[in-house]
Amino acid sequence: MAxxxxxxxxxxLFTMVGGAGNHLLDYVSSESYxxxxxxxxxxxxMTAEAKVAEAKDAxxxxxxxxxxxxxxxxxxxxxxxxxxxxxxxxxxxxAEYANRAIAAIEDKPYQPPAPTQEQRQSDVWLLPxxxxxxxxxxxxxxxxxxxxxxxxxxxxxxxxxxxxQQMIEKVSTEALFVAELIGDVRVDGITLGVSGxxxxxxxxxxxxxxxxxxxxxxxxIARKDGVPTQKAGDVDVLFPDDHVGMICASDDRxxxxxxxxxxxxxxxxxxxxxxxxxxxxxxxxAKDMVALIKAADTTAPLWxxxxxxxxxxxxxxxxxxxxxxxxxxxxxxTISLRFDGEGPNxxxxxxxxxxxxxxxxxxxxxxxxEAQQVPFLTPMVTVLExxxxxxxGQKASLTATADTGSGLLMMVPMFIMKGAPxxxxxxxxxxxxxxxxxxxxxxxLIINRD
Numbered sequence: 001m002a003x004x005x006x007x008x009x010x011x012x013l014f015t016m017v018g019g020a021g022n023h024l025l026d027y028v029s030s031e032s033y034x035x036x037x038x039x040x041x042x043x044x045x046m047t048a049e050a051k052v053a054e055a056k057d058a059x060x061x062x063x064x065x066x067x068x069x070x071x072x073x074x075x076x077x078x079x080x081x082x083x084x085x086x087x088x089x090x091x092x093x094x095a096e097y098a099n100r101a102i103a104a105i106e107d108k109p110y111q112p113p114a115p116t117q118e119q120r121q122s123d124v125w126l127l128p129x130x131x132x133x134x135x136x137x138x139x140x141x142x143x144x145x146x147x148x149x150x151x152x153x154x155x156x157x158x159x160x161x162x163x164x165q166q167m168i169e170k171v172s173t174e175a176l177f178v179a180e181l182i183g184d185v186r187v188d189g190i191t192l193g194v195s196g197x198x199x200x201x202x203x204x205x206x207x208x209x210x211x212x213x214x215x216x217x218x219x220x221i222a223r224k225d226g227v228p229t230q231k232a233g234d235v236d237v238l239f240p241d242d243h244v245g246m247i248c249a250s251d252d253r254x255x256x257x258x259x260x261x262x263x264x265x266x267x268x269x270x271x272x273x274x275x276x277x278x279x280x281x282x283x284x285x286a287k288d289m290v291a292l293i294k295a296a297d298t299t300a301p302l303w304x305x306x307x308x309x310x311x312x313x314x315x316x317x318x319x320x321x322x323x324x325x326x327x328x329x330x331x332x333x334t335i336s337l338r339f340d341g342e343g344p345n346x347x348x349x350x351x352x353x354x355x356x357x358x359x360x361x362x363x364x365x366x367x368x369x370e371a372q373q374v375p376f377l378t379p380m381v382t383v384l385e386x387x388x389x390x391x392x393g394q395k396a397s398l399t400a401t402a403d404t405g406s407g408l409l410m411m412v413p414m415f416i417m418k419g420a421p422x423x424x425x426x427x428x429x430x431x432x433x434x435x436x437x438x439x440x441x442x443x444x445l446i447i448n449r450d
Contacts, residue, residue, distance in 0.1 A: 072101025135304025232271020302328030
């Protein structure tokens with residue numbers, strides 16, 4: 001199988017390009033699934049599959065959820081009575097899938113479950129005291145795009161040798177294999193923390209994932225596979241390798257840590273934070289970061305703040321600033337980014353702004369030339385042309401916009417930090433996972449097919 005890490009990276013990619021679902025099963029093709037099960041996608045068969053008694057096995061739970069989702073895709077009003085009954089279920093995800101299917105049949109918007117603002121804030125305060133970059137991304141659910149259409153929305157279409165159908169089948173197969181081991185997974189948002197001192201030998205990244213999954217099953221599979229475990233606070237920290245630690249904190253919270261080695265990761269602070277329900281960030285020792293966070297628009301779907309350190313200032317455009325903030329908002333199918341920053345020296349701030357503007361203009365010129373031969377680069381030019389960067393004394397701001405679903409705003413930081421892009425290279429087909437003694441290895445975690 002493909003380890004959850006590999007599948008999570010794919011889901012993160014599709015989520016960022018917009019229109020993607022936030023469930024693991026959203027990346028499983030219904031047609032491929034039922035074809036593999038030798039079941040026709042008819043109203044009668046899907047209704048029968050959806051009505052089965054509560055399933056204990058992950059494979060059975062997945063089958064039921066796929067049937068409910070397929071009923072929505074078939075858009076047969078005759079399915080509504082059965083779906084209405086399923087919408088009363090207390091089984092994990094069943095009512096949610098039923099309500100989403102009803103909305104699809106009735107061609108109405110669907111409002112998925114989402115964390116409260118209080119829950120989002122509680123994830124922020126779990127972070128360690130020495131986190132100098134803190135940010136949050138809310139991942140909307142709803143009716144996801146089919147994988148085929150989603151691939152069409154990628155900002156840069158892959159080059160020769162890429163087979164879209166092969167990619168769809170690969171993503172679908174890998175997502176399904178994980179789902180049939182641990183059940184479906186929903187990701188509602190992520191909270192990010194990065195240490196002030198970061199490099200190839202020091203520092204860490206912490207990601208707190210908010211959503212819904214079977215924490216006991218995932219932890220049990222890891223232990224069965226022999227993943228090393230360390231106690232921190234009252235929780236177990238799992239180490240798939242020396243660079244990654246993970247905590248299956250609860251069914252709605254998962255913590256991932258990464259660093260050069262175990263010693264660099266905040267294992268004890270995060271273990272204690274999960275045990276106590278609060279971390280060290282919201283303390284007097286981190287008052288500067290607390291002030292930045294409380295001044296930020298933390299209700300926005302995307303926000304981040306950074307308190308500059310000597311390490312961060314190694315990036316030239318960041319050197320003049322004491323702090324930088326980011327807010328991303330969506331309105332009328334347009335997503336906008338706004339960066340703000342402030343530093344003590346107005347001339348140096350202006351110099352950084354000039355450097356950014358030069359890099360963006362070089363990027364526009366480069367992409368315009370390449371777009372003459374590769375037309376799909378034209379939307380990238382449009383996004384870069386929307387970038388506006390200016391200074392006012394010790395303060396600076398940058399804004400950019402793009403259509404939701406294009407994902408093109410994700411390229412803007414590249415030009416902020418590096419200037420003109422390198423020539424676009426074709427995306428190579430993904431390599432299959434390595435099979436070792438009947439198991440598949442990816443991301444440092446091996447889980448037997450048995």
